[in-house]
Amino acid sequence: MSVAQPFKTPAGRARGLGSAKEGVGHYIKQRVSAIALIFLIPWFLFAIMNAVDAGYAGARDWAGKPWNAILLVLTFGAAFFHMRLGMQTVIEDYIGRTGTKQALLILNTFAAIALFAVSALTVLKIWFTAGA
Amino acid sequence: MSGADWSDPRPLSPHLQVWKFHATMVASISHRITGSALYFGSFLIGAWIVALGMAPAPGETVPAFYQFMDGVISSVFGQIVLVLWAAAVLFHFANGIRHLLWDGPAIGFDPKVASAWSVFNFAFAAIGAVALWAAATML
Numbered sequence: 001m002s003v004a005q006p007f008k009t010p011a012g013r014a015r016g017l018g019s020a021k022e023g024v025g026h027y028i029k030q031r032v033s034a035i036a037l038i039f040l041i042p043w044f045l046f047a048i049m050n051a052v053d054a055g056y057a058g059a060r061d062w063a064g065k066p067w068n069a070i071l072l073v074l075t076f077g078a079a080f081f082h083m084r085l086g087m088q089t090v091i092e093d094y095i096g097r098t099g100t101k102q103a104l105l106i107l108n109t110f111a112a113i114a115l116f117a118v119s120a121l122t123v124l125k126i127w128f129t130a131g132a
Numbered sequence: 133m134s135g136a137d138w139s140d141p142r143p144l145s146p147h148l149q150v151w152k153f154h155a156t157m158v159a160s161i162s163h164r165i166t167g168s169a170l171y172f173g174s175f176l177i178g179a180w181i182v183a184l185g186m187a188p189a190p191g192e193t194v195p196a197f198y199q200f201m202d203g204v205i206s207s208v209f210g211q212i213v214l215v216l217w218a219a220a221v222l223f224h225f226a227n228g229i230r231h232l233l234w235d236g237p238a239i240g241f242d243p244k245v246a247s248a249w250s251v252f253n254f255a256f257a258a259i260g261a262v263a264l265w266a267a268a269t270m271l
Contacts, residue, residue, distance in 0.1 A: 031231075031232060031235060034228050034231070034232060035232065037225075037228075038225075038228075038229065038232075041221065041225055045218075045221065045264065048177075049264065049267070049268045052180075052205060052268075053268065055194075056184070056193075056194040056195070056198050056202075057194075059184055060184060063181075063184060072181075079174060080174065083167070083170065083171045083174060086167045086168075086171070087167075087168065087171050090164065090167075090168060111175075115174065115175060115178050118178060118181075118182060119177075119178045119181050119182075122181050122182055122184070122185035123181065123185075125185050126184065126185050
């Protein structure tokens with residue numbers, strides 16, 4: 001690999017510093033969130049089917065119950081974190097052009113975090129206003 | 133090496149077309165395809181949750197956006213998307229557990245086991261998605 005590595009700072013190269021010791025960080029996060037989803041996804045599948053079936057008022061009752069709201073926020077957190085990591089790998093693998101790749105990586109992060117904020121805050125709103 | 137700067141005139145080594153077909157390679161790319169599809173599907177779930185969080189306008193019992201989402205879900209197109217979404221979830225779920233068993237205790241690397249397991253994951257996803265759809269529709 002004779003191509004210059006633009007992400008290494010001149011100071012870093014001069015000092016001969018190696019990696020930041022985060023090489024397996026992505027790998028571990030992907031798998032830990034997967035382990036959480038093993039438990040959350042079966043619950044979510046059955047719960048969401050019943051909720052959609054129950055109609056607007058029934059689904060709001062369901063989402064307003066504390067345990068359902070907590071599990072929904074946990075499912076969204078684990079799933080959207082997991083999918084951000086997965087899409088990051090897909091972008092890094094298939095998008096060669098550096099500028100496009102960086103733009104898509106940023107968009108991926110923003111989209112996942114925005115989706116979590118909107119979904120989780122909506123669940124909290126339903127929970128906190130339930131029975132009010 | 134960024135792809136845009138590729139200028140090496142030497143031929144690439146042959147890859148996909150020289151491999152003998154086996155079920156594990158289909159399972160491998162399907163994991164990525166279903167994962168990418170679920171990425172976009174999660175935004176639809178977010179839209180449904182947003183609709184659920186809306187309050188009805190004066191004179192409505194159900195907000196217009198929730199009625200719209202409900203109409204999309206009940207339509208033929210919506211039902212097809214739901215069944216495909218369920219199949220993608222179930223495949224990614226089953227195949228993801230296999231990835232964890234590969235990475236952790238290193239179970240399932242034997243070629244015969246790996247192939248059979250790949251076929252199982254596809255069958256699990258297809259049968260499971262149809263079963264969930266039937267349960268949701270008929271019960």
